[in-house]
Amino acid sequence: MNNLTPNTPTSDITIIGSGMTGMAAALFAVNRGISTTLIGRHSAMNFASGLMDLMGIHPAGREWDDPWKAINRIRKDLPDHPLAKVDNRDIETAIEELLAFLKDQALPYHRAARKNVNVVTSVGTVKKTYTVPETMWNGVAALEKKSPALIVDLDGMKLFSARQIASSLKQRWPGLRARTIVFPGTETLEELHPEHVARALDLSANRVKLADRIKPFIKDAACIGFPALLGMYRSLEAVKELEQLLERPVFEIPTPPVSVPGIRLQETFVSGLGKNPLFRTLSTMVTHVETNSGFAITAGKSNAPATIRSKAVLLATGRFLGKGLTASRQGIRESLMDLPVEQPETREEWHRDDLFSPQGHPVNKAGIKTDESFRPLGRPSDKPVKNLYVAGSILAGSDWMRMKCGSGVAIATAFAAVKAIEKANK
């Protein structure tokens, strides 16, 4: 199946999947002097809002201002939740290490001291999260103070309506006004793509033109909110220049996919990690993993596969969207290595009758069950596989979307798994 030769590249760890979990794990590994190969198509992060949740909701309907207290409660109530297996100090270290890296790469994030903050969403709801891109922070402060604000959207941009945001938040933030602006140079376009606007706003001349179109509508607004597309590679600079031109604080509001802050995160990880000589990445899919005194990992197209040897493997292939899990009439399978998946006994039990049940649906907790070190638990007949670890949203026990713990699970379990791999291979 593989084409191993004496020249086959070798890594200490191969991480399969390049979403938040895979990227974070690669960072933690190279920071500890571990040679790392990351294999995956850089796609999943494009969908994510760019916010990093830690723990927001548990049990159903109970929102937490203090995510650390929420995690302590999870430890008591849901010992199989992935965050329950990671020490709070390790979670904190992991988040700090990741945020320090992003800051060094000119993508700073901001958070309140150990507290969740409230962020306005693209549909005008308010969501709790733990850490937000610096470019969104003025919006957190403005919502808290309820300062009079202008929300701008762009003609032709789908799924982001300033008017809907202002109207949905009328009670909570009465001083909000909305205005649609035609982005300079797009007068004849019917549809506007956020990535194109973001790249255009990397240029100062386009910021000046945009500000000129907004100025007549500012009136009493103490700050101005935009969809999150203020620059692709120079977002901080774009926000700062718009603040000077408009003479008040500016902030970004997360958008639905495709999300510019998600693309910024992904590209920042790839370029920042790429500077480390211990890091190597293959932008392709793994098709086969052979376990025999270490691992031989086959990736790429069948007519030109690449093979990598590795001492350890960290599976971070995500759930159904990223195809880490596959659903069929027979049940849910782990797609690459056929690891056992913890899941409801029958398909009828996947979903509750009430689609909007605050308790969520059992299928969202299905996934790979592991021990405390994030090694997958095999079937009774399986031989244990040495040095195989699993992290991130593919793990059983966390309904991350409902509990608002997506990035928290990704970052914390990536850290814990890398720590366990380091310990096991000393």
Ligand SMILES: Cc1cc2nc3c(=O)[nH]c(=O)nc-3n(C[C@H](O)[C@H](O)[C@H](O)COP(=O)(O)OP(=O)(O)OC[C@H]3O[C@@H](n4cnc5c(N)ncnc54)[C@H](O)[C@@H]3O)c2cc1C
């Ligand atoms: C629309 C959306 C909005 C989100 N918003 C938030 C938010 O506001 N706050 C928050 O904290 N989190 C949010 N998240 C969650 C977050 O971005 C991550 O999904 C989550 O942290 C889990 O990441 P993951 O890396 O475990 O899985 P994924 O992000 O799914 O990444 C898994 C990767 O593995 C790859 N893969 C699968 N099989 C293979 C294979 N055989 N070979 C190579 N690669 C493979 C997939 O292609 C994918 O790129 C959001 C996610 C989505 C989709």
